[in-house]
Amino acid sequence: MSLDQRLLVAARTWGHTPARERVVARFSRLGEHAGIWLAIGAAGAALDRPRREHWERAAGTVAATYALNTAIKLVVRRRRPRLAGLHPLTATPTKFSFPSAHASTSFAAALLYARLGIDAPALYALAGGMSLSRLYLGVHFPSDVLAGAALGVAIGAIAAGAAGDGRGGWANGGAAVIQIQHETEPLRAIAAGRYDLWIRTYASEVRAFGHPVIIGFAHEMNGGWYPWGKQPGAFVAAWRHIVTLFRQQGATNVTWLWTPNSGGKNPSSLRQYWPGGKYVNWVGLDGYYYDPADRFSQIFTPSIRVIRKLTRDPILLSETAVGTLAGQARLIPDLCAGVKRYHLVGLIWFDVHQYDPPTHQDWQLEGHPAAIAALRRGLQTLGAQKAP
Numbered sequence: 001m002s003l004d005q006r007l008l009v010a011a012r013t014w015g016h017t018p019a020r021e022r023v024v025a026r027f028s029r030l031g032e033h034a035g036i037w038l039a040i041g042a043a044g045a046a047l048d049r050p051r052r053e054h055w056e057r058a059a060g061t062v063a064a065t066y067a068l069n070t071a072i073k074l075v076v077r078r079r080r081p082r083l084a085g086l087h088p089l090t091a092t093p094t095k096f097s098f099p100s101a102h103a104s105t106s107f108a109a110a111l112l113y114a115r116l117g118i119d120a121p122a123l124y125a126l127a128g129g130m131s132l133s134r135l136y137l138g139v140h141f142p143s144d145v146l147a148g149a150a151l152g153v154a155i156g157a158i159a160a161g162a163a164g165d166g167r168g169g170w171a172n173g174g175a176a177v178i179q180i181q182h183e184t185e186p187l188r189a190i191a192a193g194r195y196d197l198w199i200r201t202y203a204s205e206v207r208a209f210g211h212p213v214i215i216g217f218a219h220e221m222n223g224g225w226y227p228w229g230k231q232p233g234a235f236v237a238a239w240r241h242i243v244t245l246f247r248q249q250g251a252t253n254v255t256w257l258w259t260p261n262s263g264g265k266n267p268s269s270l271r272q273y274w275p276g277g278k279y280v281n282w283v284g285l286d287g288y289y290y291d292p293a294d295r296f297s298q299i300f301t302p303s304i305r306v307i308r309k310l311t312r313d314p315i316l317l318s319e320t321a322v323g324t325l326a327g328q329a330r331l332i333p334d335l336c337a338g339v340k341r342y343h344l345v346g347l348i349w350f351d352v353h354q355y356d357p358p359t360h361q362d363w364q365l366e367g368h369p370a371a372i373a374a375l376r377r378g379l380q381t382l383g384a385q386k387a388p
Helices: 003-013 018-029 032-047 049-076 101-114 120-136 142-162 187-191 196-209 232-248 268-273 301-310 328-341 369-382
Strands: 176-180 213-217 254-258 282-289 315-322 346-349 353-356 360-362
Touching: 003 120, 003 142, 018 120, 032 049, 032 101, 049 101, 049 142, 101 120, 101 142, 120 142, 187 232, 196 213, 196 232, 213 232, 232 254, 232 268, 268 301, 282 301, 282 328, 315 328, 328 346, 328 369
Parallel strands: 176 213, 213 254, 254 282, 282 315, 315 346
Antiparallel strands: 353 360
C-alpha cells in the first residue's frame, strides 16, 4: 500500500462517528462547484460597491479555477479512491480525482478574498477545512488535495498580480497618508462619542481596504490657525477615542501619525498634546523654509529634541517644503541633510502654489529644474538609510 493510500485510510477511519460524518458531508457539499466561494464573491460585490469590479474579478477567477481543474481531471483521468471495506461517504460530481477542485477553488478564493479585506486566517482555515473534508469522506487521495491547493494558490497569485487593483505601490512598500480634519465637529464632542457611527464606519472601510494606511488627526493642533488648535486636553481625549474605535473595528493596517507643527524655537508645549505611546506609532512634523536665513536646525531640531524625550517612535516630516522666496535649490540640501542627520523616516513635500507670501508662497517644484535636481540628489543620499 502506497503512502498516499495509507494516509487516506487513516483519514477515512480516524475520529469517525455517524454524526460527525453527516456534519462533514454537509460542510463539504458547500464547496461543490465552488459554491460557497462564489457566494462570498457575490456578497462582496453586492455589499462593497466601490470595489464591485474587484470582487467580480476575484469570483470570476475562482470560477475559472474550477473550470481549469475539471479540464485537468479529464486529461489525467485518475480514478477516485477505492478502499476495501471503506466506501465513500458522499457522492461526487465526477469519477475523476486529480486534482481536488475543492482544494483548488478554496485556496484561490482565500488568497484573492484576503486581499479584499476579509480576515485571512479565517479564510485559510475555511479553505483548509474544506480541503481536508475530502480526505475524511474518502473521495480524494492526499496528493489530489495537495495538488489542488498548489494549483489554487498559483492561479490566485497570478490573478492578483495581474488584477490592476492598485496594489502596485503597496507591494513596493508604499502607504496612503491621510489627515482627518474636522472643521465643524468639536473635539470634546468627538471624545464624548457623538460621532462614533461615522468613525466606526470609516474604520471599517480602512480595514476592508487592506493596505497600509498612515492616519493623522487634527494636525498642527499646537497652533492657533485651525478650529481644533490650542485645546490640549480635548485633543488628547479625542485622539485616544478615535484610535480606540479603529482598533475595536480591527483596522490593524493603520499607522497612527501624531502631527504637531514644528514649533520653531519654543516647542515645549508639544508635551501637552502627547496622547501617550499606546496611541501613537509615528510622529509627524510640519514645518517650512520661508526665508533665505531659515535652516533645519532652527525649524525642526528643537522639536525633535522635545519629541525624543517623549518617544523613540519614527519621525516623518509630514508636511514640508522650501519656498521660492527662500531659495529652493540652495536650501533643499540643508533639508535633506537634516533628515539624514536625525535618521528620520523621510519627508512629504507640500507641492502647492499659494499666493499670499511670505507665509503662503510658491512651494511647487514644477517649473524649477534646479530645485528638482537638488531634491533628486538629496533623496539619493537618503535612499541608503534603513527604513524603521
